[in-house]
Amino acid sequence: MTLRTLSPRVPTHAKKQTNAQLSQQEWLRHAAAATPAELFRELNSGEEGLRAGQVDEARAFWGANATTQAAKRPAPLRLLAAFADPFTYILVFIALVSVLTDWVFADAGSRDVTTPLIIGVMVLVSGVLRFVQDEKSTVAAESLAEMIETLANVERDGDGGNPIPLDEVVVGDVVHLSSGDVVPADLRIFAARDLFVSQSSLTGESEPVEKRASLANPGAQGGTPADEPGACALTDLADLAFMGSTVISGNARGVVVATGARTMFGEATGTLAGRKRQTAFDEGIRSTSRLLMRLMAIMLPIVLVTCGITKGDWLAALLFSLSVAVGLTPEMLPMLVTCCLGKGSVDLSRDHVIVKRLDAIQDLGAIDVLCTDKTGTLTEDRVVLERHLDLNGNDDPRVLRYAFLNSYFSTGVKNLIDRAIIERALAEGTDETPVAPGLSAEELAERWHAVDELPFDFERRRLSVVVGDADGQTRMICKGAIEEVLAVCVDVEVDGCVRPLTDEERSRVTSRAEALANEGMRVLGVARKANPAGAGSLTVEDEREMTLIGYLAFLDPPKASSAEAIRALAAHGVSTKVLTGDSARVAEHVCRSIGIPVDGVLTGEEVERLGDEELAARVQEASVFAKLSPAQKARVVRTLRGLGHAVGFMGDGVNDAAAMRESDCGISVDSAVDVAREAADIILLEKDLMVLERGILCGRRTYANMIKYVKMTVSSNFGNIFSVLVASLFLPFLPMTAVQLLLLNLVYDLTCTAMPWDNVDEEMTRTPRRWDTLGIRGFMTTFGPLSSVFDVITFAALFFLVCPTVAGGAWGTLDAAGQALFAGTFQAGWFIESMWTQTLVVHLIRTTRVPFLQSRACGLLLGLGAVGVAAVTALPFSPVGAALDFCPLPAEYFALLACVVVGYAVCVLLARRRYVRRHGELL
Structure with missing residues (x-):
C-alpha cells in the first residue's frame, strides 16, 4: 500500500x-x-x-x-479593511449626500462635484496611508518573529x-x-x-x-x-x-x-496566538474610543439643531454637523498608532528585542511592576556544582556518583542542574579522582542502564530514576528539593551506617541545608533505595521509604549587570518582584546581593493558604515569592493586575508560561523552552535586564508620541466645536463649510504623520506610561476652550473689520455677490488661523520645556508642519481655493493673524504651567 x-x-x-x-x-x-x-x-x-x-x-x-x-487575508481584503472605520463611513455618507444635492438633484447649470471629489481624496489618503503602515508593520513583525523558531x-x-x-x-x-x-x-x-x-x-x-x-x-x-x-x-x-x-x-x-x-x-483557531487577552493597552484604547463616541453623540445633534434653526438650511446643517462630528475624532488615530508601534518594533530590533505582538510595545512601556524568575535572569544561568556532601558536611564521591546516575539516565530535558552534575562527574571521573571506587563516570554509565523513571514535576519537585546492572540488581535514586526528598525518606546514612530518620536527624539535616542556602547556594537532597518493588512500572506511590545519603550544593552567581539594571528600572518607576520555585533563602540572598529590597517574603504554601483579599494585601508589600508552583505564579500576577498595576513577567521555563499569559506583557528569551517562547509577547535575544530597561524606554517613547497626537488633536477639535457653536449662534452663515472643515482636519492630520519619529523629552520616560482616559478628558477641557477664545476673537475681527473692508460694507448692506465675498473671506480667514494655531500648539504642548530652544521636534515634524501651514495660507489665493468658495485675504489680515498667534502662544504656555502644577504631568 x-x-x-x-x-x-x-x-x-x-x-x-x-x-x-x-x-x-x-x-x-x-x-x-x-x-x-x-x-x-x-x-x-x-x-x-x-x-x-x-x-x-x-x-x-x-x-x-x-x-x-x-488565516491571513488576501491583500485586496486587507486594503478594504483599512477603510473599515466608522469615521470613514461618515465621510462616505457626506460624499453621497453631496452627490445627490450638488449633482443628481441640482440644476444642469449648477452641477458641481468638487465636494465629493475632495472627500474622496480624503478617504483615499487616509485609507491608503493606514494600509501602507499596517503592511510595513506586519512585514517587520513577521520578519522579526521568524528569527525565533520553535522546533x-x-x-x-x-x-x-x-x-x-x-x-x-x-x-x-x-x-x-x-x-x-x-x-x-x-x-x-x-x-x-x-x-x-x-x-x-x-x-x-x-x-x-x-x-x-x-x-x-x-x-x-x-x-x-x-x-x-x-x-x-x-x-x-x-x-x-x-x-x-x-x-x-x-x-x-x-x-x-x-x-x-x-x-x-x-x-x-487557525493560529496559536489567536486567543488574545485584554491588556492595559487594549483597555486604554477602548475607553478612549468610548469617550470620543460619546462626545460625537452629544455634539452632533447640538450642532445640527443650532445650525438648522439659525441658518434655515437643514441639509447644509446636517452635512456640517456630520463633518464637525468627524472633526472631533482623530480619524488618523488607527494609522498613527500602527505607525508608532511599527517604528517601535524596528527600534527594539536594534536592541536585539523581537516583538511578537505589536501593541505589546506600549504594554512594555506601561509596566510599573516587573515580576521575574531568578535563575538565568538575575543570575548568570551558569549553575556550578560547588559541593557534594554527606550528611556530616564532608565531600563524598558516593553522593556525586548517585547524582550522576540520576541525571545521566533521566530522559527529560537536561536542565542546568543536570548538566552541572554531569560536567562535575566527568571532570572528577578520572583514574586519579574516580566518582566511584575504581570507576570513571564513563564506566559508571556503561555498567548501569536505565530501568524506569518518575520525571520531575513542579508539584513533587523531585526526580527519581531506577537503574539496573548486569547482575539484575536495581537502585532507585531520587534527587530534588531537600524538603521534598526528606518527605519520602525514612532513614539516613551517616558514616556508612543507616539509621532511622528521627526528628533530631531531620532538624540536623534541615539546619545544614539552611546554612548552605544562607551562603547563596541552592541545595538538593539525594536519596536511594535498593531493588524497588515497582521497577518497570514505577508510580509515585513507589517513591517512599528511601534513605537520605547527602546534599548537592549549587551556585548560580548573580549577574554583574543585574544590580545596575535593577537600579535603572527603579529609577524609571518599575519595582521588581522575584517569583521563583527556588527556596526563600536562596532567593533572598540573590536579591540582597543585587540590591532588590527584601521587604517581605511569601512562599508558595502561604500563597495557597491565603484568600484573594488577603493575598491582595500581601503582594503589594512582598518582593520575594519563593517555592511557587506555576499556578501560584500566575495567581500572584493576576492579583497584582487586579490591584491596578501594569505587570510584566520575565521567564524562560515551562513553569513561567502561565504567569506570562496572565501578565500585561510576557517577556522571554530566545533560549527559553518552546512553551515559554510561545506565551511571550516580547523575546530578548540577550538574556540581560539592561536590554529590558532599554525596551521599556522605547515603549514609553512610543506611547508618548501616540498620546501627543491624541491629546493635541482632540483638544484642538474640541475647541473648534465650541467655536462652531458660537459662530452658529451669531453669524448669518456657516463659519466653514463641511468640506472646508474636513479639508482642514485632513491637512493637519497629514502634518502629524511624522509624530512617530518625534523626539521625546527624557522626563516623559522616567515613569510608567499607560492610557488615561480621564487625562485625555482633562487635557481636552483645558486647552480646547482656550483655542475657542482666540477663535472668537478672530471671528469678531473678521466680521467687523476685515470682511467689511474687502466686501465694501457690513453684511446687512451687501447684495448676494457681496455677501458671498464676505462669507468667503471670513471662511478663508478662520481656515488659515485654525491651521496656524493648531500647528503651533503641537510644538507648545509636546514638551514642558521651552519650545524650539530646550526641546525641538524632529526635522520631519517641523518640515511637514511648515509645508502644511504654507499650503493652507496660499490656498485662498489659488484656483483650488476659489473652487472651495475661499476668497483672497488682504494684507491687514496677516497683521491681525500675527497678534492672535502670539497671544494664543502666551496663553497656552501659561495654561500649560498651571495644568502641570495641577496634574503633575502634561502628557
Missing part, C-alpha cells in the same frame, strides 16, 4: 458524512482506538519514523503543518530524534515529547511516562491532564461516533495529544495523525 492510495479508515457510516469537521473528528477517534501497529500500517510509518523518501509524499497527501497562512524533536530513519521546524512536521512522523515542549501536531501517543500536558489553548482549562499510550476503554471512547450519545470529547481521549498543547512534565513518543488546518487547533 502506497501513501498516495492511503485513506483513513473510519466507520462506514462516517464515510457517508459530507461534513469535513465531523470526518476529521472521526479520523481522530479512529486513531485513538487503533493499536499502534495498525496505525503505523495505515500511515505507512513505524516506530522509527518515516524514511527520507516518504516525507514529501506525506506532505503532498496530508498537507503542510501550517495554520497561519490560511520539534522528530525521529526519522531511526535516527533517535533531531530538532526540525514545526512546519516541516508531516503525518506519519514520530515525535519525541518532553517537559517544556509544544505539541507540534495532533499525535497518537504510543509510549509515555508520566506525561502531563496543558490543553488550555483548546479547552481553556488550566489544570494539566495525563496522557497515556492507550485508552482505558477504547470501545466506549474511541469507537463511539461523535454524533451519538455517550461520545466523550476528543480532548478527553487519553492517547491523543493535540497541537498547541504544552508538556508540563514527563516524556512520550507519538505518531503524527493530523497537521496544520486539519488539527483540532487549526480548525478551532
